[in-house]
Amino acid sequence: MADSILQKDDTKCFICGSRRWLEWHHVWGGCGAIRDKSERLGLKVRLCHYCHNEPPNGVHQNKKIRSKLQAYAQKKAMAHYGWSVENFRREFYKSYI
DSSP: OOOOSSOSOTTSOTTTOOOSSEEEEESSOSSSHHHHHHHHHTOEEEEEHHHHHSTTTSTTTOHHHHHHHHHHHHHHHHHHHTOOHHHHHHHHSSOOO
16 A cells, blocks of 8 residues: 555544544545556545545535545646656546646
8 A cells, every 4th residue: 555645644634634534535536447546656645534425525425625636636646756737647537637
């Protein structure tokens, strides 16, 4: 399991700072190759259960929050790996910024 390149302190929720009921969120998840790539490249954050999976503001239910996290992760990945937007698109099929 790769360390996150998005979050230095994974003992608290990336969104609200809670230290309870933490779960890993792969920014590009689901199952299969994209989730594996998110894991391998460190594109994941720790979220409390409420910020992760509970409506209306859980990242899986709230498109606005999810989009902000994806844009942030894309910028961090591009800086960390020295990618252009086109390099990012080759890996994740579209740009989120």
